[in-house]
Amino acid sequence: MSHPSNTQRREALADKVYYAVKQDIFDFRLLPGDRFSENELAERLNVSRTPVRQALFRLAREGYAEVIFRSGWQVKAFDFDYFEELYDLRILLECEAVKRLCALSPSRSSHALAAEKAFWIEAPVLSTGQQVALQDEAFHHALVAATENKQFTLLHRELTEKISIIRRLDFTRDDRITATYQQHRAILHAIFHQQSEQALSLLTDHITESKAAVRNITLHRLQQARRTAQVPTTD
Incomplete structure (x- = not known):
């Protein structure tokens, strides 16, 4: 040995x-x-x-x-210009993925996104921000992974990690959790019904909303997120 x-x-x-x-x-x-x-x-x-x-x-x-x-x-302090550029790249990648998904038959797209359909449409709504943040990342990964383009998926994973801290901060607010459920459900319904223009519009608005929130990050909000993260949870 x-x-x-x-x-x-x-x-x-x-x-x-x-x-x-x-x-x-x-x-x-x-x-x-x-x-x-x-x-x-x-x-x-x-x-x-x-x-x-x-x-x-x-x-x-x-x-x-x-x-x-x-x-x-x-x-290191946040570089807001850097994060906004990453969000722009994310929009390009995910919109291309959604175009390809909408070109599939409803049965194929439903199969490719079965786990996302189960979580965002069929399962009870979660209220824990950290859990929803992880599922949000999984949702967007699934859109890109469904293209079966390995380089798309690799680039998207690297991109996601770089903006992960910003996205998790977004889920410290109850209104953002509720909005994410509504927006993800609408995107999935548009994909399953091959409504490409609608799906692209919904997805772009969804990511742009998160991108706009980047400029609203303050030290006070970060300190609130730290206090929230330190609160013990019970099963």
């Missing part, structure tokens, strides 16, 4: 730190502008500073964190 090498163990520890810090950012436990040190992370995650530094430089390359000269690290 082979044992992991020192290099493999270091990489595993760096991955552990990377995913822990990234999750803290996505769950709003760390907000844009929050500062932290390598020593703090090493102590909290019970690892040495070496994997912490490896993980942080990886997060920096991906645009989530930045090093502050002689002051440690901080979560």
